[in-house]
Amino acid sequence: MGSEFEEAPVTALLLCSDPLASARSRRPDPHFARDGEHAATVAVIDHDALVRGDVEDAVRRVPAGLGPAWYRGWMLTASRYADLEAALADRGCLLLTTASAYARAHELPGWYPVFAGHTPASVHTADLAAVEDWLARAAAELGAEAAIVKDFVKSRKDAWDTACHIPDLGDTEQRLRVVNRFMELQGADLYGGVVLRAFEDFAAATGATRQARVWWLDGEPVQTTAHPDTPQVRVSPDLTGLDRAVAALGCRFVTTDLARRSDGVWRVIEVGDGQVSDFPSGTDIGPLIKALTAARPPA
Structure with a gap:
């Protein structure tokens, strides 16, 4: 481990900056400001710049040699998180969650295989061009009467009847209609692929x-x-x-x-x-x- 990390007196928090503040402001997004109230060392990153791929601009307000840090902010894709990890390392800041750990x-x-005994049975695909063919195999593999559909991160619980819950997984038209509607609503925000999870009554x-x-x-x-x-x-x-x-x-x-x-x-x-x-x-x-x-x- 490099000496710049070993000498850091505390572990810092990296918070998203306030998108309404000036470009030089170190004020955190109000949603995460209370996190910073409990930390001795806080720095900000520009989440919007990171999302659009301007990684260097995103981290320019992080002090050089900051040392170990946790990110506390809005969701990132695994690839954008990897970009963030690399850019911060160049500035002497070590994210304590690695990019591979973030993705898992x-x-x-990433997480389903080790939690399979504690969570509803699930199957997934990243091949969005062949979802209809996959659904038939997935329904048989899942072996459940009902299911919910989601992507690798989120569902559409707000559209429970039309884009989330499949009451009869054996109904070919019904399952395809719900999955297609889910994909339509997610649009460009669909993350990773499609997941079917056995429905359990909570x-x-x-x-x-x-x-x-x-x-x-x-x-x-x-x-x-x-x-x-x-x-x-x-x-x-x-x-x-x-x-x-x-x-x-x-x-x-x-x-x-x-x-x-x-x-x-x-x-x-x-x-x-x-x-x-x-x-x-x-x-x-x-x-x-x-x-x-x-x-x-x-x-």
């Missing part, structure tokens, strides 16, 4: 879903919060066996979203890179941010 945690094909007797987000750092559950979709719901999920799955994933900072199935079993419904996972409103984020900024590069 952020994209379903609705409680009241019709609500009991869910939580668990934040893991170096294999330990540092904090459990409400899920951003249901900030008013505070529960303590059963984490039995999840520590082994998180360890097998090999990523330092991840989140697991869990929901209680109608039979009472807690299931992982999503895994994510912790750097781009959101906090629910009203959450005390201090404990997690303090743990992050105390972390160091591996020896």
Whole structure:
């Protein structure tokens, strides 16, 4: 490890800059400002510049020799994150989540194999030109009566009946109609490919879903919060066996979203890179941010 990293007194946070501020401003995006309130060292990157591929412009406000850092900001594709990692390394800043680790945690094909026993059965394809042919094979492989469709990162729960839930996976026309509508709505934002996940009923007797987000750092559950979709719901999920799955994933900072199935079993419904996972409103984020900024590069 280079001496510039070993000599860094603290681990920094890299936050997205405020898009409404001046080009020289070091003010973070208001959405992430509270993260910075708990960190001794904060720098900003221009997320918009990074997304459009202007990587050097994106990192120009990061001080040279900053040392180890975590990114806390809006989602990035795996390729843009790799660009960010390389540009920061050139400036003497080491991202503590590598590009390969980011991809494993952020994209379903990366995390699904090690969480398969804890999450609904899933199949995926990156061949968008042959989705119709793939659907027949995928439905048989999944062996479920119903399914949901998503891409490698997101679903369209806001269009549940038309672009998310497939009530009868054996109905050829129905499954193709829902998948096509999902792809249409995602448009240029469709990430990676198409995923079918076996439908599991997470609705409680009241019709609500009991869910939580668990934040893991170096294999330990540092904090459990409400899920951003249901900030008013505070529960303590059963984490039995999840520590082994998180360890097998090999990523330092991840989140697991869990929901209680109608039979009472807690299931992982999503895994994510912790750097781009959101906090629910009203959450005390201090404990997690303090743990992050105390972390160091591996020896």
